[in-house]
Amino acid sequence: MTDYISAYSQAGHLFIPRLFQGFPEIKEALMSNKMQAAFMVAPMAIALRAQGVPVKIVYLGHRYGSAVVVRKDGPVKSFADLRGRIVAIPSRFSDERLIIYRALAANGMSARDVRMIEMAPPDVAGALAAGAVDAFSMGEPFPSQAEMAGFGRVLFHARQYWPDYISCVLVVRQDVIDRRPEAVQVLVDGIARSGLWLEEKERRRQHREHAADFVGRYYYRQDPKLLRWALLQPIDRVKYEPLSPRRADFELIVRMMVETGVLEKPIPFEDFVDTRFAEGAQTMTPWKYEAGDSSAK
């Protein structure tokens, strides 16, 4: 979205967006410096840092926007009905996995009560429709895809068990942060402005409709109707503000990663987050851009 709008601005494209289909490929591209920055699930970024990969989280991609989905006509009516069933998750290093653990604890269940399997995000809706899995825990627009197609039902949204839930974060290589902090700040500023644009009070609905249209066509290669559903049903299904990385949010994720066995020991917030770019973006204002405008400011 930032790329599309900034193309109309005086500065032009701020970065080069590159589409991937899975998080492991993104991880490899980041480590080999083919990509200098990436959006990835927060626990994966933390795990990379813990393994010594020189990257830092500098901003969030969004808040909320993940859900657990079951078959509409299936036997799972409540979370307790997932006992003994298969749940697809995007990665063992994902917040979508951690939300299952939170729901398990809240319902007096343990990790032994469900079987979690890793699956590439674009495959989960098809797997649910075919009965290969009983549920999936995934970010949008895949919950919307299952709902829109008529075979899926949201069992719960992440916010039900996790207030201020975060999933995708912006990760940047440390050498880029050290050598080109101004380029990182431009990127973060652009994302901050896009978030504010999507949340702009009076124009919120129109901006989200427009964003669904151009992101679906030019970036996600998905039906704009699907993204419209994800961004508007209801309108706070995904939030794009505040996007500054907060210590308490990440300390909770680290604690849960340790408890669920994907991180050996806690790592300090400062070791994997660089807050200076978020601080620098605090004075940003929404893009001044409407559908059909020939320029953005």
Added chain:
Amino acid sequence: MIRLRRIGFGIAGWVVAVTAAHFALNVNWPVLMNDRLPEAARKLNVAYIPVT
């Protein structure tokens, strides 16, 4: 002889047209050009997947 020459021109024209179409449709020129810029002027490559 003239016929052979015509066939030759036809094949050459076809190869040029397909090559031009390939360069226009399949080569990511912004990425290619960006990689050739000095590091300070280069735009960041940012990876994303079609999720939220």
